[in-house]
Amino acid sequence: MDHQPTDFDSVISGAGLVGLALAAALGREGFSVAILEAREPVHDWPADSIDLRVYAISRASQRLLESLGAWPAIAPLAQPYREMQVWDAGSEGEIHFDSAELGEPDLGHIIESRVIERALLDVVEGTGTVTRFCPARLQTLEYSGNRQHIGLDDGKSLTARLLVGADGKHSRVRDLAGIHVQVSDYGQQALVAVVETEKPHQETAWQRFLPSGPLAFLPLHDGRCSIVWSATSSKAQALLALDDQAFCRALGEAFEYRLGEIRAVGDRVLFPLQAQSAEAYVKPGLALVGDAAHVVHPLAGQGVNLGLKDVQALADELHAARASGRNPGAFTVLRRYERARRGDNQLTLAAMSAFKQLFGSTLTPVRLARGLGLKLFDRATPVKAQIIRSAMGL
Ligand SMILES: Cc1cc2nc3c(=O)[nH]c(=O)nc-3n(C[C@H](O)[C@H](O)[C@H](O)COP(=O)(O)OP(=O)(O)OC[C@H]3O[C@@H](n4cnc5c(N)ncnc54)[C@H](O)[C@@H]3O)c2cc1C
Numbered sequence: 001m002d003h004q005p006t007d008f009d010s011v012i013s014g015a016g017l018v019g020l021a022l023a024a025a026l027g028r029e030g031f032s033v034a035i036l037e038a039r040e041p042v043h044d045w046p047a048d049s050i051d052l053r054v055y056a057i058s059r060a061s062q063r064l065l066e067s068l069g070a071w072p073a074i075a076p077l078a079q080p081y082r083e084m085q086v087w088d089a090g091s092e093g094e095i096h097f098d099s100a101e102l103g104e105p106d107l108g109h110i111i112e113s114r115v116i117e118r119a120l121l122d123v124v125e126g127t128g129t130v131t132r133f134c135p136a137r138l139q140t141l142e143y144s145g146n147r148q149h150i151g152l153d154d155g156k157s158l159t160a161r162l163l164v165g166a167d168g169k170h171s172r173v174r175d176l177a178g179i180h181v182q183v184s185d186y187g188q189q190a191l192v193a194v195v196e197t198e199k200p201h202q203e204t205a206w207q208r209f210l211p212s213g214p215l216a217f218l219p220l221h222d223g224r225c226s227i228v229w230s231a232t233s234s235k236a237q238a239l240l241a242l243d244d245q246a247f248c249r250a251l252g253e254a255f256e257y258r259l260g261e262i263r264a265v266g267d268r269v270l271f272p273l274q275a276q277s278a279e280a281y282v283k284p285g286l287a288l289v290g291d292a293a294h295v296v297h298p299l300a301g302q303g304v305n306l307g308l309k310d311v312q313a314l315a316d317e318l319h320a321a322r323a324s325g326r327n328p329g330a331f332t333v334l335r336r337y338e339r340a341r342r343g344d345n346q347l348t349l350a351a352m353s354a355f356k357q358l359f360g361s362t363l364t365p366v367r368l369a370r371g372l373g374l375k376l377f378d379r380a381t382p383v384k385a386q387i388i389r390s391a392m393g394l
Contacts, residue, residue, distance in 0.1 A: 004131055004133075005032070005034075005131060006156070006157065006158050006159065007032075007158070007159045007160070008032045008033060008034045008131070008158065008159070008160045008161075009026070009031040009032045009033065009160065009161055009162065009328055010026055010031055010032075010033050010034075010160055010161065010162040010163070010164060010318075010328065011033075011034045011035075011036065011148065011150055011158055011160040011162075011163050011164070012033060012034070012035045012036070012163075012164045012166050013036045013138040013150075013163065013164065013165055013166060013167045013172070013173050014035075014036070014037065014165065014166035014167030014168060014171075014290075014292070015035050015036070015037035015041070015117075015121075015132070015134065015166075016117075016166060016167075016168060016290065016291075017055075017113065017116050017117060017120065017290075017304050017307065017308070018166045018289050018290030018291070018304070018307035018308065018310065018311060019035060019037075019164070019166030019167070019289075019290070020035070020117060020120035020121060020124060021064065021065075021068065021070075021120055021307075021308055021311045022164060022166060022289060022311045022314065022315065023035045023120075023124050023127075023130050024068045024069075024070065024120055024123040024124050024127065024130075025064075025068060025311060025312075025315040026130075026315060026318065027124060027127030027128075027129045027130040028068065028069075028123075028127055029315070029318075029319055029322075030129060031129065031318070031322070031328070032129055032131075033127075033129060033130045033131070034130070034131045034132075034133060034158055034160070035124070035130060035131075035132050035133070035134075036133045036134070036136045036137070036138055036152065037132070037133070037134040037135065037136065038134075038135055038136070038137045039134075039135065040134065040135060041117060041118070041121055041134070042114050042117070042118070043118060045114065048222070050112060050194045050220060050222065050224065050226065050266070051112035051113050051114045051115075052192050052193070052194070052226075052267065052269050053112070053113035053114070053192075054110060054111070054112050054113065054192075054194075054218060054220070054226040055110070055111055055112075055113060055116070055301065055303075055304050056081070056108050056109075056110055056205065056218060056301035056305075057078070057108055057109045057110075057111050057116070057304070057305065058108050058302075058305045058391065058392050058393040059104075059108060059392040059393055059394055060305065060308070060309065060312075060392065060393025060394065061304065061305045061308045061309075061393065062108070062109065064308050064311065064312055065116070065119070065120075065308075068120070068123055069123050069126075070116070070119040070120050070122075070123050071119075073115075073118070073119035073122060074111060074115055074116055074119045077111065077112065077115045077221055078109040078110070078111045078115070078221065079109060079110045079111070079203070079219050079220055079221040080105070080106035080108070080109050080203060081106060081107055081108060081109070081110060081203055081204060081205045081218070081219055082098070082099045082100070082105075082106050082107065082203045082204070083096065083097060083098050083099065083107070083202070083203065083204040083205075084096070084097040084107060084204065084205045084206075084207070084388075085204055085205075085206050085207070085258075086206075086207045086208075086209070087207075087208055087209070088208075088209045089208060089209060089210045089211065090209070090211060092375065093373065093375055093378075094375070094378065095378045095384070096378065097384065097388050101381070101384075101385065102385055102388065102389065104392075106203075107205070107388065107391075107392060108205075108392060110205070110218045110219055110220060110221075110226065133152065133156070133158075136152045136153065136154060136156070137152065137153040137172075138150055138151075138152060138153075138167070138172055138173060138176075139151050139152060139153045139172075140176070141163070141173070141176040141177065143283075143284065143285050143286070146161065146285065146327065146329065147159045147160065147161060147285070148160045148161070148162070148163040148285050148286065148329070150163060160285075160329075161285065161327055161328055161329040162285055162286070162287065162318075162328045162329040162334075163285060163286050163287075164286075164287050164288075164289060164314070165177070165286070165287070165288045165289070165292040165293075166288075166289050166290050166292060166307075167292055168290070168291045168292060169274070169276055169291040169292070169295045171278075171288065171291075171292035173286070173288065173292065174278055174288055174292050174293075177283055177286050179278050179279060179280050179283070179288070180278075180279045181276055181277065181278045181279065182276065182277045182278075182279065183274055183275070183276050184274065184275045184276075184353075185272075185273075185274050186230075186273040186274060186275065186297060186353075187232060187233065188213050188230050188231060188232055188233065188236070188273045189230070189231065189233050189236035189237075189270045189271060189272050189273060190228050190229065190230045190236070190270065190271045190273055190298055191227075191228075191229040191230075191231065191236050191239050191240060191268055191269070191270055192226070192227065192228055192229075192268070192269050192270075192271060193226075193227050193265050193266055193267065193268045193269070194220070194224050194225070194226055194227075194265070194266040194267075195217075195224060195225050195226075195227055195248070195251065195262050195263075195264065195265045195266070196223075196224050196225075196262070196263040196264040196265075197217075197224075197225055197259035197260055197261070197262055197263065198259065198260025198261045198262075198263060199259045199260040200223065200259075201217065201219035201220075201223070201224075201225050201259060202219075203219055204219060205217070205218055205219065206255070206258060206259075207299070208254070208255060208256065208258075210231075210254060212231040212232050212235050213229070213230035213231045213232065213235075214228075214230050214299045215227065215228075215229045215230070215251075215254055215255060216228045216229075216299070216301075217255065217258075217259065218301075225259070227251065228298055229251070229254070230273060230297070230298070230299065233272075236270055237270070239268075240268055240270055244264070244265050247265055247268070248261070248262035248263070248264070248265055249262075251265070271298075273297055273298070274295055275295060275296060275297065275349055275352070275353060276291075276294060276295035277293075277294050277295075277345070277346065277349055278292070278293045278294065280338070281293050281334075281337070281338040281341065281342060282331070282334035282335060282337065282338045283331070283334075284329065284330070284331045284334075285329035286329075286334075287314060287334050287337060287338075289307060289310040289311060289314060290303075290304075290306075290307030290310060290311075291303065291307065293310065293341075293345065294306060294345045294346075294348075294349060296345075296348050296349050296352045297352040297353070299352060300348075300351075300352060300391065302348055302352075302391075305393060306344070306345055306348060309341065309344065309393065310337075310341050310345075313337050313340040313341050314337045314341075317333055317334070317336050317337045317340070318333070320333075321333040
């Protein structure tokens with residue numbers, strides 16, 4: 001017999017990092033929560049393997065993970081990066097960020113997605129207030145009598161005062177709620193892989209802007225690097241088709257051999273790149289968080305970080321509503337969350353698109369201005385400090 005409860009304060013659809021963090025935050029505060037996830041989580045993996053999904057986690061995200069009690073399980077597998085080196089293929093411009101200049105121990109951490117997922121799952125399991133439905137897919141949705149009526153693909157029905165769509169960029173919750181999403185295709189794909197380099201990564205995150213898109217090398221805790229090579233779709237396909245040796249040569253050259261020769265490359269995977277923005281984040285009894293609400297270019301590594309900021313903001317509003325006896329699904333409560341987050345997310349979306357345009361241009365005046373701008377910027381210590389602190393989410 002099935003003893004799982006079916007009525008909740010909140011149902012969260014999607015147990016990616018954003019959905020799990022929200023479940024942990026609400027569960028720890030005593031909300032009754034259900035979390036639905038279509039795929040089984042990964043608990044174990046071979047010791048020498050690296051997840052292809054690797055994230056640059058900001059200081060603000062680290063603080064949230066600390067406050068949830070997830071950080072101690074993550075820290076031993078997190079690689080701090082203390083410096084950032086960014087340069088332009090089309091000009092002389094180069095910028096260098098150093099955590100020492102800011103009086104900070106590091107600029108952030110590079111962490112495998114599955115490491116954060118496992119740590120958050122453990123926190124969620126420990127709350128005693130979160131019920132996991134997995135594998136389960138949300139299929140139908142109806143809002144009536146101040147309750148969301150949710151149908152799952154296995155025939156189960158759940159009800160909740162608040163349904164949260166944390167189900168990623170193809171969000172079913174968003175579609176069923178009739179929330180329109182603006183999509184603009186960057187015309188690029190990101191090739192992701194783990195590589196071994198001749199020289200050590202020096203605890204530095206490296207990024208070179210090429211005319212076809214940015215190429216990033218992120219330092220991993222086992223000494224290797226995770227690369228994200230964004231390029232026009234045809235170029236990305238061509239890179240994917242190369243044999244390992246030819247790919248390593250092309251990568252080394254594109255990276256100007258800053259870390260020497262590329263000695264080995266693992267599996268290569270392509271991700272299509274799009275910018276997306278939901279026209280609304282909330283409706284009565286419903287909120288969108290993370291990629292369901294907004295998708296940005298990975299060039300500044302902000303996607304998960306923005307999603308975790310959504311989690312913090314929504315959890316804060318729900319706690320405040322509860323403290324004053326208000327319904328967590330009330331539109332006025334949810335609108336406060338939307339107002340707190342939409343501006344920041346839109347700004348990041350616009351900045352990423354502008355960056356892509358600026359560095360994608362091969363026009364001589366743009367290239368010259370870019371080189372000069374980067375050089376001036378590199379010398380403007382207070383401006384640099386301000387920018388990097390904002391990227392750290394501080
Ligand atoms: C190449 C690349 C590099 C990136 N690098 C970075 C980086 O360095 N730093 C960073 O912050 N961000 C980065 N990002 C962005 C980051 O991947 C996303 O922002 C992040 O994964 C969004 O998390 P999410 O939990 O909102 O969505 P997702 O990770 O997409 O999770 C959604 C979950 O919902 C589940 N789901 C979907 N539909 C249903 C349904 N109907 N029922 C039940 N479950 C469902 C899915 O199985 C999934 O587990 C990168 C992205 C790309 C493409």
